[in-house]
């Protein structure tokens with residue numbers, strides 16, 4: 501599994517997450533992921549090679565609720581086993597961004613000991629359970 505460390509200056513700065521990002525208006529989730537992987541890792545991914553795995557939801561975000569403009573956050577995890585190019589951190593390297601390959605068997609320990617945002621921890625644990633159960 502490839503994890504990336506967020507630049508220090510960003511929300512959740514310095515924490516390790518799955519590469520990806522927000523879906524833009526008019527975009528499908530798979531198209532958004534393929535675009536983000538190009539921008540963040542410099543690789544070319546065919547949407548047909550993105551397989552949906554699981555998701556994690558934060559529906560009680562701090563300060564959220566009706567009238568606050570805060571919406572629920574859903575993180576979708578896709579498996580990608582084929583791409584063109586070699587992943588490198590393309591953005592925010594001067595501010596601490598980095599990449600690390602982690603073995604599936606080590607993901608749970610990584611989620612607990614390394615610093616990850618809450619939904620990425622949930623994705624790690626669920627995904628490892630799905631594949632190793």
Ligand SMILES: Nc1nc2c([nH]c(=O)n2[C@@H]2O[C@H](COP(=O)(O)OP(=O)(O)OP(=O)(O)O)[C@@H](O)[C@H]2O)c(=O)[nH]1
Pocket residue numbers: 510511512517518520521522558573575617618619620
């Ligand atoms: N990966 C992750 N992101 C989370 C969690 N909770 C949460 O509020 N977020 C926020 O959700 C957003 C994820 O989108 P992103 O990766 O495209 O964010 P970004 O700051 O790089 O934005 P940008 O690429 O639009 O500049 C970030 O603002 C991030 O801080 C979480 O548990 N995991």
